[in-house]
Amino acid sequence: MAVVSAAARSWVRGADRSGFGLGHLPYGSFLDGAGGGARLGVRIGEFVCDLAASVDAGALGGLSDAENAALRSPNLNALMALGRPAWRSVRACVKRALGDGERSDRSAVLLAVDEVKIALPFTPADYIDGYASREHTEHLGQLFRPDEDPLPANWLHLPVGYHGRAGTVVVSGTEIIRPRGQSSPDNGDPPPFGPTAKLDIEVELGFINALDTPLGFSVPVRAVGEHIFGIVLVNDWSARDIQSWEYRPLGPFLGKSFATSIAAWVTPIDAVEHLRVHGPKQDPPVLDYLTRTEPWNFDLQIQVWLTPSGGQSELISTTNPKNLYWDAAQQLAHATINGAALRTGDMHATGTISGTAHRTEGSLIELTRDGQQPLSLNDGAQRTYLQDGDNVRLTATALDAHGQPLTLGPVEGTIKPPS
Ligand code: MN
Numbered sequence: 001m002a003v004v005s006a007a008a009r010s011w012v013r014g015a016d017r018s019g020f021g022l023g024h025l026p027y028g029s030f031l032d033g034a035g036g037g038a039r040l041g042v043r044i045g046e047f048v049c050d051l052a053a054s055v056d057a058g059a060l061g062g063l064s065d066a067e068n069a070a071l072r073s074p075n076l077n078a079l080m081a082l083g084r085p086a087w088r089s090v091r092a093c094v095k096r097a098l099g100d101g102e103r104s105d106r107s108a109v110l111l112a113v114d115e116v117k118i119a120l121p122f123t124p125a126d127y128i129d130g131y132a133s134r135e136h137t138e139h140l141g142q143l144f145r146p147d148e149d150p151l152p153a154n155w156l157h158l159p160v161g162y163h164g165r166a167g168t169v170v171v172s173g174t175e176i177i178r179p180r181g182q183s184s185p186d187n188g189d190p191p192p193f194g195p196t197a198k199l200d201i202e203v204e205l206g207f208i209n210a211l212d213t214p215l216g217f218s219v220p221v222r223a224v225g226e227h228i229f230g231i232v233l234v235n236d237w238s239a240r241d242i243q244s245w246e247y248r249p250l251g252p253f254l255g256k257s258f259a260t261s262i263a264a265w266v267t268p269i270d271a272v273e274h275l276r277v278h279g280p281k282q283d284p285p286v287l288d289y290l291t292r293t294e295p296w297n298f299d300l301q302i303q304v305w306l307t308p309s310g311g312q313s314e315l316i317s318t319t320n321p322k323n324l325y326w327d328a329a330q331q332l333a334h335a336t337i338n339g340a341a342l343r344t345g346d347m348h349a350t351g352t353i354s355g356t357a358h359r360t361e362g363s364l365i366e367l368t369r370d371g372q373q374p375l376s377l378n379d380g381a382q383r384t385y386l387q388d389g390d391n392v393r394l395t396a397t398a399l400d401a402h403g404q405p406l407t408l409g410p411v412e413g414t415i416k417p418p419s
Helices: 051-056 065-071 077-081 084-098 134-144 221-226 240-246 328-336
Strands: 027-031 039-044 047-050 110-112 117-119 127-130 161-163 169-171 180-182 193-195 203-209 228-235 260-262 301-307 314-319 347-349 391-399 405-407 411-416
Touching: 039 051, 039 084, 047 051, 047 084, 051 065, 065 077, 065 084, 077 084, 127 328, 161 328, 180 240, 203 301, 203 328, 221 328, 228 347, 228 391, 228 411, 260 411, 328 347
Parallel strands: 127 347, 169 260
Antiparallel strands: 027 039, 027 117, 039 047, 047 110, 127 161, 180 193, 203 228, 203 347, 228 260, 301 314, 301 391, 391 405, 391 411
């Protein structure tokens, strides 16, 4: 086993190879059960570093008053709003405090992660969802419009998106209640109504916007790094039967808005700089305001795990956002090119991340060809869409800048029947 370099070693037991070592340090919000409100924390191994308590203990010296105040706030919003220099100084300070040799009577304060209650890591402001994967777009086009070009006429010219529902963005672990709604009628009949029969997942990566911008301002592609604080895994739950009946002419509505799950831990961009890659060559060339200036795709192995009620967890798909046609910077630049203002806590997500091969698709509608080719599970059961009691867990792995494992905060949810 490779020796962990001194710069990468933490005094926290088990942290170095846990996926949550010194090279990662994602932020989350937690309640400790003692009756106080939510507090901001940093994940280190199987622990949460309580930032407010660590400031009070003198473990995080040298920060400004504004930075200390942000670390005493309930979630990431205040720190994000301070901007990139503050993100970097706080990250360096936390890294120093958790580094090897820094344990003392003024040590950072740790709580076991399984003894705290996890909250949303930031207050979602607006939520935009994209359609950035060419493979996903083509798969759906081939399923539903087999006689047409699978790419809509606009698709190669702009990163397609829609405004989702920020109020139903929920933290990992939140139960997902199967939504009810209308679906397509047979000829002349009234539309059927009831619990969705086509409850699906969408494997996505979310980008958290840190800064307010004024109306009329557009974020240029080259400045996106000043605005995006970090990334989270996203499962954008979708009810395909509700969606297919309602989506013309204005796009997704109730088939998407019942819940969108995000991970509890926001990975700072500074922790994944080394994973940034360019997306594929774009042909035809894009307009000037969408021209890439730096790599804004991320090379991460994302795994999709399905666990039937009482059953074994099973890997059903593996995908990677590195090949997305439209990158995160292009999405944010496009979302503001009309002068739409941004707020701290806005999230924009990639849309479903799919590859070309079978078992690299990021949704069940693709994995099962809309239920025509069910997945066979190890216990002999089959799945087209999700059943009540199913749990879906998304994980993502890479190496950190020190060569140690880095795992994004997982996002999971279990399906419950409507009451
Ligand atoms: Mn989506």
